[in-house]
Amino acid sequence: MSEAIQKYSKSAIILHWLTALIILALFGLGWYMAELPQKGPKSTSLDLFDLGIYTMQFVEAISSRTFYFNLHKSLGVTLLLILVVRVYIRIRQGYPAFPASMRDWEIKFSELMHKLLYVLMVAVPLLGAATAVYSKYGIKWFGLPLVAGLDDAGLREIFKESHEIVGWILLVAIALHVAAAIKHKVVDKDEVMDRMLLK
Ligand code: HEM
Incomplete structure (x- = not known):
């Protein structure tokens, strides 16, 4: 950990916003695809x-549910790969010092929240991947077969429920994270948010 740097590095900032974008897209896609009919019509367009x-x-006719499920899994696997790089950079570079105006408990709490966010960001896609592995379909990454489905309905159900529940916990943690960033900018008027902006 380095206490001297004032801002996150460019690579850390870009990966932060990229993961934020992909996670939001995965929530939207997850809820959208869950509503699609199981036995919907297949089409080539x-x-x-x-x-x-x-x-x-x-080239082949597929149902919209298959298409969006595959897109969700592909984006989720991409997120996992990006997170590996992000965690590596975080361990290598550490994080910039908090402003002197922040109290000890605030710093401890935000360090704890950041750790929790990392754990949840990794846990949710891993639980999603386990759901897919224990389904009939397995995982394809943008068409490339990665893992075949093991077709175990019992285990699939357990991971599906966990993916959903831990997903909700991640969403609450993200909401608190965003609220804290806004509070720093609007109420405290300190430089905490600027450390994560490219400028
Ligand atoms: C941070 C990453 C992820 C988020 C936020 C996310 C979010 C979601 C959401 C909101 C749903 C809908 C749950 C519902 O209301 O029914 C869902 C379903 C699903 N997700 Fe993810 N997901 C992520 C990563 C992944 C990954 C990496 C995979 C697989 C490689 C995956 C596979 C699935 C599958 C198979 C379902 C459908 C379960 C079913 O109905 O059978 N997810 N996800």
């Missing part, structure tokens, strides 16, 4: 999110 903006074409 699909209007992306029914927005009338972009129509995807496929």
Whole structure:
């Protein structure tokens, strides 16, 4: 850990915002795909999110549920790969010193929250990956087969429930994290938020 640096490095900042974007997309996609019919029609074309903006074409006919599930898994695996790099950078570079105006308990609490966020950010995709592995379908990464499905309904159900519950805990932790960042900017008017901005 280095106490001397004032800001996170460019790579740490870019990976922070990239993971934030992917995690939000994964929540949206997860809720969207869960509502799609299990035995929906298959087609070789699909209007992306029914927005009338972009129509995807496929070689083989697939259902929209299959398409969005595969997209969710592919983005989730990508997130895991990015998190490996992010954790490595965090361990190598540490984090910038907190402003002197922050009290000891505030610093301890935010350090604890950051650790919890890392644990949850890794746990949720791992539980999702376990759900997929114990389903019939396994995991493909943008079409590339990674793991075959083991088709164990009992274990799949356990991991599916855990993926959902720990996902909600992650969402609450993210909401607290965002609220804390806004409080630093608006109420405390200190430089905590600026340390994570590219400028
Ligand atoms: C931070 C990363 C992730 C987030 C935030 C996330 C979020 C979600 C959400 C919100 C749902 C819908 C739950 C529901 O209400 O039914 C879901 C379902 C699912 N996720 Fe993820 N997910 C993540 C990563 C992954 C990964 C890496 C995989 C697999 C490689 C995965 C596989 C699945 C599967 C298979 C389901 C559907 C379970 C079912 O209904 O059978 N997820 N996810």
